[in-house]
Amino acid sequence: MINNLNFLGKVKSEFDGNFNNNDLSIQHRKTAIERVMNFGLPTLKHEDWKYANLSFLNKIDYTSNYKQKPNDIKIDFDKFKISDIDVYNIFLVNGLIINDVSDIPDNLIIDNLENRINSDNTIKFNDIQEERQTIFSSINTTLYKNGLYINFDKHTIFNKAFHFIYINDCSDGNNFSNLRRYIEVGTNTEVTIIESFVSSGNFQPITNSLLEVNLGENAKLNHFKIQSDTDAIHFDFIQAKQSKHSNYSNLTFTSDGAFVRNNLNSLLNSENCETHFLGVFIGDQDNIIDNHTFVDHAKPNCMSNENYRGILFDKSTGIFNGKILVRKDAQKTNAYQSNKNILASKDATINTKPELEIYADDVKCSHGATSGSLDKNSMFYLRARGLDPIKAESLLMNAFVSSVIEEIPNVLLKNYLKKIIVNKLNKDLHFINEEDLISLS
Secondary structure: OHHHOOHHHHHHHHHHHHOOOOOOOHHHHHHHHHHHHHHOOOOOOOHHHOOOOOHHHHHOOOEOOOOOOHHHOOOOHHHHOOOOOOEEEEEEEOOEEOHHHOOOOOOEEEEEOHHHHOOOOOOOOOOOOHHHOOHHHHHHHHHOOOOEEEEEOOOOEOOOEEEEEEEEEOOOOOEEEEEEEEEEEOOOOEEEEEEEEEEEOOOOEEEEEEEEEEEOOOOEEEEEEEEOOOOOEEEEEEEEEEOOOOEEEEEEEEOOOOEEEEEEEEEEOOOOOEEEEEEEEEEOOOOEEEEEEEEEEOOOOOEEEEEEEEEEOOOOEEEEEEEEEEOOOOOOEEEEEEEEEEEOOOOOEEEEEEEEEEOOOOEEEEEEEEEEOOOHHHHHHHHHOOOOHHHHHHHHHHHHHHHHHOOOOOHHHHHHHHHHHHHHHHHHOOOOOHHHOOOOO
8 A cells, every 4th residue: 555655656656657658758657757756765874954854744544636526626715815905816726726716817827736737838848957956856756646737927017916826625634745836927028926735634744846937038936935834844946937038036935834845946948037935934832944046046146135034933944055157258256245143042953055156257156155043232232122032032123023024015915915924923922812813814
């Protein structure tokens, strides 16, 4: 039985039982499963996984619920909406769009990914550099179903944001959902996307998501990813490819999750591109939050800016590995990277590794990382003005991560994330009770 197998044994068994040679993407899947089985589940000896022990995956029994009929779904969709923000809410359960409750405008093209792989206008599916692939991006290629193709048309300014709400249905057991998205942003198009990863049911969600983003010339994408699902296991992989004069801005916001691994990559593949990677992560209990970023400056006259901040409580572990590659032809590159962390407990751990690899000589690049406790002078200043220690800590921690949140242009989304931060910090500081939490709805 599948439950008697280890994690990769289950992956192989699912592949053998669910896909055949008639599947349009079968060659991609065969290549991916071969890579998975040859590589094996990473151990602490693998450089990219040296702080994250994955052996717990072998102990989890799970199902993979690929199909859902809308009339079989008993989910309160409204509770996953973001209040006070006028957005198009698009709901997906285990990767399948639920049209009855989704708001999809006429000028947005959404299709099944399978319909686009071998069409006349073949997309560059799974166009990910071999060295950027991870074991989980390959597992996603092996097992995904209900893949999503999203196209934002050329020469369009979308004034209203799109909120994609991915629900992992765990009503029947621990559910392993392999979520696949492919997004194209057309030439001279500007759009804002919010992605929320949530779950429904009493069992543990295991989500393995992969997103390929292609930005056309002079395209701009504001991309906000919200991970706030308690006890979730989440592996997420993003590959963005940028054309001339394009601008890709990503905020990865992680306030909950038992184990979270984010791989965020951008290829600046033409001149005058901009990339902005922002990150906020708050860990507690014995959670692990692992962020790996990679910015590939392949062409000249481009800039990238990276700013990640983390706060770690209890026995939680934070990991940040950020690499900037400046290739030989990428002259006139400006690249900046910063990671700052607060250890709010003597048992919390942060492992940070900023990297620069530069082969061009006319560049401006810098990186830095800091880790430690709250500033004693700031604490003294607040205490001297009558604040008790816990309130002072809460105020300083809010200010610490809010400096990243302030870079969000959408005021209503900014305020929503600030509410989550206030609730999270004050709860971890034991400053307020459950009934005192700020309402998010």
